[in-house]
Amino acid sequence: MxxxxxxxxxxxxxxxxxxxxxxxxxxxxxxxxxxxxxxxxxxxxxxxxxxxxxxxxxxxxxxxxxxxxNAGEATAGAGTTPLGEPxxxxxxxxxxxxxxxxxxxxxxxxxxxxxxxxxxxxxxxxxxxxGNGLGEETALEARARVLDDALPHAEAMLKALRDDLKLGQVTLEEMNAVQVRLDGLRQLATTTQVARERLAARPRFKAGERxxxxxxxxxxxxxxxxxxxxxxxxxxxxxxxxxxxxxxxxxxxxxxxxxxxxxxxxxxxxxxxxxxxxxxxxxxxxxxxxDVSGVPQRVNELIAELRVVQRTEEGRLREVSTLVSDLEAQLQSMEALQTREIRRFRGYVMLELTRLRAEQAYLRAHVESLQTFLGARAQ
Structure with missing residues (x-):
């Protein structure tokens, strides 16, 4: 035992x-x-x-x-026979x-x-x-960085224009034009922050995964x-x-x-x-x-949709990059002209350039993220 x-x-x-x-x-x-x-x-x-x-x-x-x-032996007439017993x-x-x-x-x-x-x-x-917002998190972050760096300078420029308005050196229309541009940048910053918080509440797709x-x-x-x-x-x-x-x-x-x-x-x-x-x-x-409602089918549909988004964003990136280059060239040509009118117009151009740079940073980061998730540039 x-x-x-x-x-x-x-x-x-x-x-x-x-x-x-x-x-x-x-x-x-x-x-x-x-x-x-x-x-x-x-x-x-x-x-x-x-x-x-x-x-x-x-x-x-x-x-x-x-x-x-049943085991054991029993004795019979012919001798011992294994008949068995309980x-x-x-x-x-x-x-x-x-x-x-x-x-x-x-x-x-x-x-x-x-x-x-x-x-x-x-x-x-x-x-x-x-959904089609995949990869947008890094793009929104890139846009937010540009706006965070530029907004303090824009606020200082608007304050300087208000001082000039009190001295009669600028007109109310000129200051209002800059004010409208600055409000647009503020609204863009707010929209970007809201979008980042909305995406942060969703399950994240690991960066670098295809x-x-x-x-x-x-x-x-x-x-x-x-x-x-x-x-x-x-x-x-x-x-x-x-x-x-x-x-x-x-x-x-x-x-x-x-x-x-x-x-x-x-x-x-x-x-x-x-x-x-x-x-x-x-x-x-x-x-x-x-399975038409299964995950593989829905992922294939998402991939097709993201490839369309990628091609669209690449086209917008080329256009915005061209506009940024043009405005940067205009700003360089204005450096030699120091008249009051040129200085006022230069501030207006700088605000527009800031908006375009923020959009350029967003598009560039978005395209790079989509290329990572999709694995190849859409043709």
């Missing part, structure tokens, strides 16, 4: 070691951010379920039985299915694949929530998930059982009341599982692609 308990303890230790082995990290896997992992709860759930199911697969099974069997019997031991090690590992790897799939889904859902790359990761994780499901279905056709322990017949002399048994079983249904599993795997892949 002690040997039976010792064997069970050793098998349990082997099962714990098997469960403690970390699963592989597939190439291209999306890594969880240390700051925020929106799939952490789901991953804890599937890993916990997987570990609970795998524990029953890789651990040994203890059994005990008590009953009555005899109490006690059996206890350990049963272990070696194939369970494979099933337990497959269950844990399936949980990791499910976690990868959920993490990719959340990343793509974040991009879908951003939409198509994350979509491919989702497909790979989903395919791997189904692959492990198929492996588990195939493994249930096999059973390699090690069985041993204590077997005692009461009132019957036994030199060694122990037993051991190795059993290999195979279900012939395994011969037809291969084609069925392949059909299930391919069907799951096609169903994911053909």
């Amino acid at each position: 002690r040997k039976t308990v010792t064997c069970g303890a050793l098998l349990s230790l082997a099962a714990q070691i098997a469960l403690a082995q970390p699963g592989p990290s597939p190439a291209g896997e999306i890594t969880a951010s240390s700051e925020e992992d929106r799939a952490a709860g789901y991953c804890d759930f599937v890993r916990g379920v997987g570990s609970a199911e795998a524990a029953l697969e890789v651990a040994p099974e203890l059994f005990a039985a008590f009953g009555v069997v 005899t109490p019997r006690v059996t206890a031991g350990v049963n272990y299915d070696v194939v369970g090690l494979y099933r337990g590992r497959a269950i844990r790897r399936r949980a990791e694949a499910d976690c990868r799939r959920q993490r990719a889904l959340i990343v793509l859902e974040s991009a879908i929530r951003q 939409l198509e790359g994350v979509l491919n990761e989702l497909r790979a994780a989903d395919d791997q998930f189904e692959e492990y499901n198929g492996s588990l279905r195939r493994s249930r056709a096999w059973r390699l059982s090690l069985r041993g322990g204590y077997d005692r017949l009461i009132d019957v002399d036994q030199d060694v009341p122990l037993f051991g048994q190795l059993t290999l079983s195979y279900n012939l249904g395994h011969l037809w599982q291969g084609s069925a599993n392949a059909r299930a795997r391919e069907g799951r892949r096609k169903a994911t692609i053909d």
